[in-house]
Amino acid sequence: MSDEGTTSPQAATKEWPKIRTVGVDGMLVSFGDRLSEPANRAALAFRAALDRATPEGVEETSTSLISAYVRFDPVHRDHAGLRADLDTLLQDRDWYAADLPQGRxxxxxxxxxxxxxxxxxxxxxxxxxxxxxxxxxxxxxxxxxxxxxxxxxxxxxxxxxxxxxxxxxxxxxxxxxxxxxxxxxxxxxxxxxxxxxxxxxxxxxxxxxxxxxxxxxxxxxxxxxxxxxxxxxxxxxxxxxxxxxxxxxxxxxx
Structure with missing residues (x-):
């Protein structure tokens, strides 16, 4: 598949999206291993949806080229609980073809x-x-x-x-x-x-x-x-x- 379409090569594999632990208070949701339009779209759309969902304990979100970063309060949440919330949100839609965030x-x-x-x-x-x-x-x-x-x-x-x-x-x-x-x-x-x-x-x-x-x-x-x-x-x-x-x-x- 081409990177130019609405579906990235990573969307067709079992490997992506991928949730990873970042230190004691962070999680990273990545939508590929290289920059593509769909992977960037997915990161932006997922972060906007995450901000709307406001999972318990989440204190900050941000995006890089192909990932959404989540910082949480480890006193009130653990990695396993937040990972479950993130995984549930990932299953909600095809993020590679999602609409870009509002307010652009x-x-x-x-x-x-x-x-x-x-x-x-x-x-x-x-x-x-x-x-x-x-x-x-x-x-x-x-x-x-x-x-x-x-x-x-x-x-x-x-x-x-x-x-x-x-x-x-x-x-x-x-x-x-x-x-x-x-x-x-x-x-x-x-x-x-x-x-x-x-x-x-x-x-x-x-x-x-x-x-x-x-x-x-x-x-x-x-x-x-x-x-x-x-x-x-x-x-x-x-x-x-x-x-x-x-x-x-x-x-x-x-």
Whole structure:
């Protein structure tokens, strides 16, 4: 079966989903051993259902690319009891084909592709077998999903891009990539929330502030949100420099 459909290869096996113990107060529900659209969908949908079900003793939930993590109070629950609750919920439906969580938004984020602001567009395009203009069209025409938040506060991993973008990370690190940078590798995009070294290729630049520690909601993007990166000129991006959203606009999806 193909990863592109609504059923992942793992859904057809006895091995997945898998429930595992994580330390004295955690459980991990994994939907595969590698990233796929259905496995990510399943993790997001299962975590949302778990939050609605509120099993006794559960104190926190979160998702990674293909898993849902559950932290519980070991004074009031043990692993065996929570495992039974998780297994019951897993049997409720086909999570690989489940609807994505409610409350999602679609963001349109102005992005400068290439130029001195994003100097690795040509290199990434060549690795994907495209011209720079073809690469810009490929990225900007694709609506990607926030698959998870990680590495740095509020930083999204987004995907999944087409097979042409299954390009490796660099062998050497770029010494520093700026906040708001858009980078690509392994069919994913990362929008950087902080300035940091990276092995991902810097192909676009935005003015979007992803992490706002003083705000009521410090992380702007949420897992499950849809994102489209819209090409703009450097001059247009500069004109929006005082806007913390960098000109981005959002609409509710569900």
């Amino acid at each position: 938004r679609e963001w349109r984020i102005p992005t400068v592709f290439g130029t001195d602001l994003a100097p690795q567009l040509d290199e990434a395009a060549a690795a994907a077998g495209m011209t720079p203009d073809e690469a810009i069209a490929s990225i900007s025409d694709t609506v990607v999903r926030v698959q998870t938040i990680g590495f740095a506060p509020g930083q999204p991993y987004l995907g999944e891009l087409g097979p042409d973008w299954d390009i490796p990370r660099q062998k050497a690190l770029t010494k520093r990539i700026p906040e708001g940078a858009l980078a690509v590798a392994i069919r994913q995009l990362v929008l950087f929330s902080v300035s940091t070294p990276t092995g991902w290729r810097h192909i676009g630049q935005t003015g979007f502030r992803l992490f706002r520690p003083d705000a009521e909601t410090p992380f702007v993007l949420r897992p499950g949100d849809a994102v489209r990166f819209e090409p703009v000129s450097p001059e247009r991006l500069q004109a929006m420099k005082d806007d913390p959203d960098g000109g981005a606009r959002a609409k509710d999806l569900t």
